[in-house]
Amino acid sequence: MRDHFDCLSLRFRSGCLTLVVAAAWSLPLASVARAAAVVPFLPHEARYDLSLLKSRGGTSLDSARGRIVYKFSGNACEGYTSDFRQISEMDSGEGKSTLSDMQAVNWEDAEGRSFRFKVVTRLNDSDQSEVDGVAERTGDRITVKLKQPVAKTFTIDGKAVFPTEQIQRIIAAAKQGKSLLELTVYDGSDNGEKIYDTFSVIGKPMRGDKPGSTPDPSTTNDQTKTLTRWPVTVSYYDRDAKAKSGEQTPVYTMSFELFEDGVSRALVLDYNDFVISGTLGKFDIGDVKKAEPCNAEKK
Secondary structure, three states: OOOHHHHHHHHHHOOOOOOOOOOOOEEEEEEEEHOOOOOOOEEEEEEEEEEEEEEOOOOOOOOOEEEEEEEEEEEEEEEEEEEEEEEEEEEEEOOOEEEEEEEHHHHHHHOOEEEEEEEEEEEHHHHHHEEEEEEEEEOOEEEEEEOOOOOOOEEEEEEOHHHHHHHHHHHHHHHHHEEEEEEEEEEOOOOOOEEEEEEEEEEEEEEEOOOOOOHHHHHHOOOOOOOEEEEEEEEEEEEHHHHOOOOOOEEEEEEEEEEEEOOOOEEEEEEOOEEEEEEEEEEEOOOOOOOOOOOOOOO
């Protein structure tokens, strides 16, 4: 059960079924910046209310409830900061429940060169666990330096992207009418050593709400209700496990509607043996700075 809580918490801050891709697509970061620059990422705070949609197989899960509070800020000059807090409770019946409290703070350079992350997790009454580190891109490699849970330095393939760049690339692909996108993602999750292969399916663009649906605060907000959004499904595969066993089953799948300014709504998190819904219950826009050329010292 702990693994499920860790995944449920950590995967969202990335902020997304087959590996045989008919039209795999990738963009250089400079092209991504140009494609996504029309609508800058929106500083905002969002609250998502979590509930159990279904459980499958032999999993005995009577209920799941909780809340995510997600704060996103920054710009293309200063980089992007996200502050994520989730408290969740899962009830497996007969008075057996598990309470998880997790907070993650990240900073990512706007050009995808540097990524700092710190995650603190507490499960029930246990001592808190921490993951703390930084990843730096140099040439065709990324060097990761961990402080917690243990001091360690290692390198990964420079083709991997960090969480904000992952969203940038999905939006850029959507704007170009692409429906499939393959990316390798590093986000410091689990013990800070996990690397995921992801496969994204992007649906047709939408505006407004479907007739008869209940609008949430994002689609009624004056600054977002006229923006284009896309239904997106991202499947995450454990790269190490796949390499060892050839396993083609995703660890989990995340579905959501993604606005062109980076805001997400209508979350569905599928962990194979149970599915969680995340409904956007509160949405506030942060300090939006007027677009200006970046000063040299800010780059």
